Amino acid sequence: MTMAAMPEGSSTLFADLDVEVELDAPLAKHTWYGIGGHADALVHPRSEEALCTLLRRCARTSTPVRVLGAGANLLVDDRGIDGVVLKLDAPCFNALELPAEGEATVARVGGGRDLAKTIHDTTRASLGGLEPLIGVPATIGGAIRMNAGGKYGEIGDVVHSVGLVTWEGERRTYLRDAIRFSYRHTDLPPGVVSWAILALRPADPVALQQRKKEISAYKASVQPLAAHSAGCMFRNPVDPATGERMSAGLLIDRAGLKGTRIGGASVSDRHGNFIVVEPGARAADVMELAAKVADETFARTGVRLEREVVFWRRGEP
Ligand SMILES: Cc1cc2nc3c(=O)[nH]c(=O)nc-3n(C[C@H](O)[C@H](O)[C@H](O)COP(=O)(O)OP(=O)(O)OC[C@H]3O[C@@H](n4cnc5c(N)ncnc54)[C@H](O)[C@@H]3O)c2cc1C
Numbered sequence: 001m002t003m004a005a006m007p008e009g010s011s012t013l014f015a016d017l018d019v020e021v022e023l024d025a026p027l028a029k030h031t032w033y034g035i036g037g038h039a040d041a042l043v044h045p046r047s048e049e050a051l052c053t054l055l056r057r058c059a060r061t062s063t064p065v066r067v068l069g070a071g072a073n074l075l076v077d078d079r080g081i082d083g084v085v086l087k088l089d090a091p092c093f094n095a096l097e098l099p100a101e102g103e104a105t106v107a108r109v110g111g112g113r114d115l116a117k118t119i120h121d122t123t124r125a126s127l128g129g130l131e132p133l134i135g136v137p138a139t140i141g142g143a144i145r146m147n148a149g150g151k152y153g154e155i156g157d158v159v160h161s162v163g164l165v166t167w168e169g170e171r172r173t174y175l176r177d178a179i180r181f182s183y184r185h186t187d188l189p190p191g192v193v194s195w196a197i198l199a200l201r202p203a204d205p206v207a208l209q210q211r212k213k214e215i216s217a218y219k220a221s222v223q224p225l226a227a228h229s230a231g232c233m234f235r236n237p238v239d240p241a242t243g244e245r246m247s248a249g250l251l252i253d254r255a256g257l258k259g260t261r262i263g264g265a266s267v268s269d270r271h272g273n274f275i276v277v278e279p280g281a282r283a284a285d286v287m288e289l290a291a292k293v294a295d296e297t298f299a300r301t302g303v304r305l306e307r308e309v310v311f312w313r314r315g316e317p
Contacts, residue, residue, distance in 0.1 A: 012057075013054070013057050013058065013061065013063065013084070014041075014043070014054070017045075017050050017053055017054055018045070018046040018047050018049070018050040019043050019044060019045045019046060019050050019054060020043070020044040020046070021041055021042075021043050021044075022039075022041070022042040022043075022044075023040070023041055024038050024039075024040065025038055025039045025041070025042035025085075026038050027039050027042070027068070027071070027076045027080070027081065027085065028076070030042075030068055030071045030087070031068075031071030031072075031074050031075070031076060031230070032070070032071055032072045032074075032137060032228060032229065032230055032231075033071075033074070033075055033076075033228055033229065033230055033277055033283075033286070034228050034277070035075075035076070035078075035228075035277060035281055035282065035283050035286075036075065036076025036077060036078060036080070036283045036312075037076060037077055037078050037079050037080030037081070037283075037314075038080040038081075039080060039081045039084075039085040040080070040081065040082050040083060040084075041083070041084050041085065042068075042085050042087055043084050043085065043086055043087070044086075044087050044088075044089055044090055045086065045088070045090060045093075046090040046092065047090070047092055048092060048093075048165065048171070048194055051086070051165055051169075051192065051194065052165055052169040052170070052171065053169065054084070054086075054169070055165060055166070055167055055168065055169035055192070056168065056169035058083070058084055058167075059167060059168045059169065063083045063084055064082055064083030064084070064317065065083060065084045065085075065086065065167060066081065066083070066084070066085050066086070066312060067085075067086045067087075067088070067141070067192050068085050068086065068087050069088075069112075069138060069139035069141055069142025069143075069145075070114065070115075070137050070138050070139045070142055072136075072137035072138055072142065072230060072231060073138075073142065073146055073230050073231060073308070073309055073310055074230060074309065074310050074312065075230060075283050075286055075287070075309055075310070075311050075312070076283060076312050077283055077311070077312055077313045077314050078282050078283045078284055079313075079314040080314055081312050081314055082314050082315060086192065087112070088110070088111055088112025088139070088141065088192070088194075089112055090112070092110065093110040093111055093112035093113070093194065093195075094110045094112050094113045094114075095108075095109070095110045095113070096108075096109050096110070096113060096117075096118060096121055096122075097109075098121070098122070098125050098127070105127055105199065105200045105201055105202055106160055106197050106198065106199055106200070107122060107127065107197070107198050107200055108195060108196075108197050108198075109140050109195065109196055109197075109198060110140065110194075110195050111139065111140050111141030111144075111163075111192065111193040111194045111195055111196065112139050112140070112141060113139060113140050114138075114139060115130075115133060115136060115137070115138040115139060115140060115143050115148075116134075116137070118130060118140060119131060119133060119134055119212070122198075122200055123205055123208045123209065123212065124205060126202060126203055126204065126205050126208075127200035127201070127202065127203065128200060128201050128202070128203030128208050129157070129158040129198065129199070129200040129201055129203075130155075130158060130198070130200070131152075131208050131211050131212050131215065132149065132150070132152035132153030132154070132157075132215060133148060133149060133153070133154075133155060134212045134215050134216050134219075135215065135216050135219040135220070135225070136148050136149070136150070136231075137231075140193070140196055141192065141193035141194075141196075143155045144156075144159065144162060144186060144188070144193050144196055145186065145188070145193060146184055146185075146186075146308075147181045147182065147183070147184055147185055147186045148184070149184075150219075151218070152215055154181065155181075156179075156181025156186065157181075158198045158199055158200060159176055159179065159181070159196055159197075159198060159199070160175075160176055160196075160197040160198060160199040161173055161174060161175045161176060161196065161197045162174045162179065162188060162193055162195075162196045162197075163193070163194045163195040163196065164188060164189065164191045164192065164193055164194065165191055165192045165194050166189065166190070166191040167190055167191055171194075172189075172191075174188060176199075183235070183236070183245065184235055184308055222270075222271060223270065223271050223274065224268045224270040224271055224274050224276060227268065227274070227276035227277075228276060228277045228278075229268070229274045229275060229276045229277070230275075230309040231274070231308075231309070232248065232249070232273040232274065232308055232309075233248075233273055233274065233275045233290055233293070233307065233308065233309050234248040234252075234273055234290075234293075234294070234305040234306060234307055234308055235248065235305070235306045235307070235308045236248050237251075237303050237304070237305060237306065246303070247273075248272075248273045248305055249271050249272040249273035249274075250272065251272075251297055251301050251303055251305070252267065252272030252273060252293055252297055252305075253272040254300070254301060255296055255297045255299075255300040255301055256300070257272065257293055257296055257297065258272050260289065260292065260293065260296075261289070262285045262288045262289040262292065263281060263282060263284075263285030263288075264277050264278045264279070264280045264281025264282065264285050265277050265281050265285035265286045265288075265289045266278075266289070267289070267293060275289055275290060275293070287311060290307060290309075293305070294307070
């Protein structure tokens with residue numbers, strides 16, 4: 001594919017900008033599913049300034065833009081993705097600034113930085129707060145956008161403020177009080193999480209290490225972590241009778257759907273809410289299977305499941 005696949009006027013989209021551009025870039029290697037098509041343009045901005053300018057130009061030319069994190073909650077269309085896909089892997093989006101010893105316990109971290117690496121580095125610096133997220137594959141930006149978490153806590157618990165670049169290319173800072181974090185959701189406006197400040201707490205690194213081990217062991221005992229997936233396919237629905245969340249995995253299990261297969265995609269035997277794939281699977285297999293699981297769970301339990309995994313489809317916003 002060439003620039004002809006990009007919208008009109010896009011030849012000037014990247015001119016004189018501090019960005020690296022890969023045209024017709026395969027995205028499979030950037031997602032945990034490891035399947036799906038190519039991005040018309042995978043763009044790596046090398047500065048926040050370049051990101052802002054690029055977003056302004058995209059807005060002006062109506063070029064679709066999406067941002068890719070670690071690809072751990074994402075399914076990419078077999079036909080690939082139109083417009084620009086951003087990847088925040090330049091050093092400026094991957095820095096971690098830790099407080100000097102004895103100072104406040106806030107850390108500034110780039111939106112593209114790997115969450116696991118950040119947990120490792122903050123733990124070693126005797127800072128607690130991120131350890132409940134051990135084993136959740138993510139970048140900081142993706143984790144904030146999805147309010148990643150689980151049984152032991154979520155990232156919203158430690159967010160102090162977020163630096164966001166809007167799709168129109170404007171820089172905004174949101175303080176914690178202005179952001180609502182709820183179950184796997186934040187009401188942050190659309191745009192790119194460029195950086196965040198995390199409010200951590202002083203903690204004993206040995207105790208943190210022990211806690212990480214316990215949480216990792218729990219996660220490994222309930223989730224098929226070695227398989228190719230995007231984590232839980234559906235959100236845990238609210239039980240109207242109690243107002244509590246029910247396990248989507250348990251409902252899928254009760255509906256007798258574990259092991260159901262379409263093409264190379266199947267409902268995990270370990271965890272009903274994981275749709276896993278094997279080599280040769282198509283994104284269409286996963287999409288079809290997710291629709292089938294939702295329909296049959298509704299037919300058999302009366303509960304409608306809502307998707308958590310983000311599907312990127314060519315031609316759709
Ligand atoms: C094996 C496995 C286990 C998992 N376990 C858990 C779990 O226990 N708890 C949990 O919550 N999740 C879990 N997940 C899902 C996933 O880890 C989280 O949803 C995570 O937050 C995804 O982050 P990411 O960087 O990979 O985002 P991506 O998957 O790349 O993107 C997800 C969404 O976030 C957006 N996004 C990404 N980066 C940015 C950014 N910088 N700014 C704005 N938007 C952005 C994307 O555009 C997309 O809409 C699991 C996934 C896998 C594969």
